[in-house]
Amino acid sequence: MFDFRSDTVTMPTQAMRQAMASAEVGDDVYGDDPTVNELQDFAADMFGFDSALFVCSGTQANLLALMAHCERGDEYICGQQAHNYMFEGGGAAVLGSIQPQPLTNQADGSILLSDIEQAIKPKDIHFAQTRLLSLENTIGGKVLPQEYLANAQQLAFNHNLKIHLDGARVANAAVAQGTSIANITQYFDSVSICLSKGLCAPVGSILLGDERLINKATRWRKMLGGGMRQAGVLAAAGKLALTEQVDRLAEDHANARLLASLLAEMDEFNVEPVQTNMVYCDYLGEAQGNKPLKQLAAELAKQGFVFSVAKKLRLVTHKDISEQGVRQFVDALKQALC
Numbered sequence: 001m002f003d004f005r006s007d008t009v010t011m012p013t014q015a016m017r018q019a020m021a022s023a024e025v026g027d028d029v030y031g032d033d034p035t036v037n038e039l040q041d042f043a044a045d046m047f048g049f050d051s052a053l054f055v056c057s058g059t060q061a062n063l064l065a066l067m068a069h070c071e072r073g074d075e076y077i078c079g080q081q082a083h084n085y086m087f088e089g090g091g092a093a094v095l096g097s098i099q100p101q102p103l104t105n106q107a108d109g110s111i112l113l114s115d116i117e118q119a120i121k122p123k124d125i126h127f128a129q130t131r132l133l134s135l136e137n138t139i140g141g142k143v144l145p146q147e148y149l150a151n152a153q154q155l156a157f158n159h160n161l162k163i164h165l166d167g168a169r170v171a172n173a174a175v176a177q178g179t180s181i182a183n184i185t186q187y188f189d190s191v192s193i194c195l196s197k198g199l200c201a202p203v204g205s206i207l208l209g210d211e212r213l214i215n216k217a218t219r220w221r222k223m224l225g226g227g228m229r230q231a232g233v234l235a236a237a238g239k240l241a242l243t244e245q246v247d248r249l250a251e252d253h254a255n256a257r258l259l260a261s262l263l264a265e266m267d268e269f270n271v272e273p274v275q276t277n278m279v280y281c282d283y284l285g286e287a288q289g290n291k292p293l294k295q296l297a298a299e300l301a302k303q304g305f306v307f308s309v310a311k312k313l314r315l316v317t318h319k320d321i322s323e324q325g326v327r328q329f330v331d332a333l334k335q336a337l338c
């Protein structure tokens, strides 16, 4: 089976399963789990932060960051397409009493700095207090330019805002640019990173920040029910995600480019340029008298090729889809279309 829905479907590697089986553990709520502590120290060092916190999901990492930066009645600026605005259940508003101020994402995923500047509220009792700028990299598979990040950091600093990165796939952004992750995270006060997407760990994300922020986040994590006990079983796989899976992402990107180029040869698809591990395209087949996308997806699913059907097709490459898998998928697609 080849599952193109997301890189979240990746299975842990054999090395991860072995490390999990033999991990030294303790009660992490007491701070006693040596494997969790090792992962947190390693991550803080690798990404250039004082402190790191191992949490159960990217959603929780983002929520903890928002709640640690902002108080009740504060506001964070983010993109209309931001995961922590669109796809996290409104957690910041529901659980943090923090108001989002979403702004238009440009075609390249960025938010215009002039839009951000205009949206920052003056000190006035009518307004929520703008505290935080939250960016996402990659966003929709797109990499934000380093110069943009530097300018965004400067803008945040000038207006006394903190700046957070939803870096669920920041490792993809780093590999695509041939740079280190730390070179991207240097512009931010806090960063969340998913270990369980392209990096293949079964569970877990990392939140990075200074000691004060991580202490606050650790308190909120406990309140949200996210204090885990012998979590070293998970952290053991998480460490291997950082040491063994980052460079490998280049293969996912190459496979995404291959998939895009093969689809671009077909009249039925209009393919967007690929930057990382996501291929976006429009299906034109139905308008050309071919079968509807839903039917196509159902037929391919029977052959073991799974993808989600939305307005645009999004196909995600990852460890468990080989170059061979990409070619087989495109062959099956061609067969189903004729």
Ligand SMILES: *Cc1c(COP(=O)(O)O)cnc(C)c1O
Pocket (backbone or CB within 6 Å): 056, 057, 058, 059, 060, 062, 083, 084, 136, 138, 166, 168, 169, 194, 196, 205
């Ligand atoms: C997946 C994702 C998250 C949330 O991660 P979960 O572990 O699924 O909660 C946050 N931000 C972005 C950009 C993501 O892609």
